[in-house]
Amino acid sequence: MVEKLALVGIGKIARDQHLPAIAANPDWELAATVSRNASVEGIENFTTIEAMLAARPDISTVSLAIPPQPRFAYAQAALAAGKNVMLEKPPGQSLAEVHALEELAREKGVSIYATWHSREADCVPDSKAWLADKTIKRLAITWKEDVRRWHPGQDWVFEPGGLGVFDPGINALSIMTEILPWPVHVASAVLEFPENRDTPIAADIVFTNPDGAEMTATFDWRQEGPQTWDIDIETDGGRLKLSSGGATLEIDGQTVKKGSDHEYANLYKRMASLIQSGKSDVDLSPMVHVSDAFTLGKRKTVDAFHF
Known part of the structure; x- marks a missing residue:
């Protein structure tokens, strides 16, 4: 059965990813859009x-x-009307918002899906399988990009609820929580806030874990030139490196796989499956790490940032 879908928000991410993924999937028909400024x-x-x-x-x-x-109000309205809802990452401004939406979906008997597109990168399943029987000694996430390139003039990312550098950083956290064989939690963090902004432009995080491994993450939104989306993991059985946001996998310095970009195609395939089975998928573990980083993080003021 073809599901009729309404896409809310026709910005860069919608045009680059959502629209092509919907058009390529026979389970979906784009029946309407909602936008004040585009169509x-x-x-x-x-x-x-x-x-x-x-x-x-x-x-x-x-x-x-x-x-x-604004996402909570839109999702609440759709769920209250008995519609299935698919949430772009991060699924909301706060954990409480998403818990409330999940409960409303349950009451209405519809599906809700908190998506994490980076988990759908081609090399993520391979990395998870390779790590399953190994002892991790060190993990280092380096996620550095240019906010001016990816969010040109979009002040909302620096407003309360916009998450700042955790908007891309949560992609790394979504991969980490998927591939590790055990859960971890934030032990400490330093968050760099531009003097004229309400959310951080950079962050350094330390995690604690069952193996006592050294685990860190560095996020920065000020990197010009080549962008860096890497996860390096040293284990008792060798070294794994995920780069290009999870699209390339190296083992002991040798490239073993270079994947293609099927992230959003996989998300819409998963959403169709959830609806057909009457289920929901709301894993908030990446967002828990962000919340904990804000709770535990030491604030550091840095130079003003202007687009």
Whole structure:
């Protein structure tokens, strides 16, 4: 059965990832969009989700590709109307918001999916399998990119609820929580806040873990030139390196796999499966680490940032 879907938010991520993934999947029909400032040619557009829900009762699923700050109200409206809901990462501004949405979905008997697109990178399953029987000695995440390239002029990322550098950093955390053979938690953090901004532009995190391994993460939004999305893991059975956000896998310095970009295609495939089975998927472990980093983090003020 083809599910009719409404895509909320027609910005860069929607055009680059969501729209191609929906178009390529026979389980989905893009039936409507919701955006105040943009539209998709040939698709009915609404400026509010309330108008869309009232006019299109035939739509079964709503995918939210909007910033986290307004997302709760949109998701709540869709769930209350009996629609399945797909949440772009991070799934909300806070853990409590997402718990409330999950409970509402349960009450309404619909599916909700908190997506983590980086978990769908091609080399993530291979890394998880390779690590399963090994003792980890050291893990170092280095996630450095240029905020001006990926969020040009988007002040919402530096506003409360926007997460700052954890907007990309949570991608690394979603991979880490997927591939490790045991759970970890934040032990300490240092968060660098520009003097004119409300969320951090950089962060250094230390984790504690059952093996007593040295585990750190460094996030930075000020890197120009080549971008860095790496996870290095030293074990008793060799060294693993995931690079390019999980698309390339090296073992002991040798490239063993270079994957293709199927992340969002996999997300929409998973959403269709959840609906067909009447299930939900709301794993908040990456977001727990972000929340703990804000709770435990020492604040450091750095130079002002301007787009």
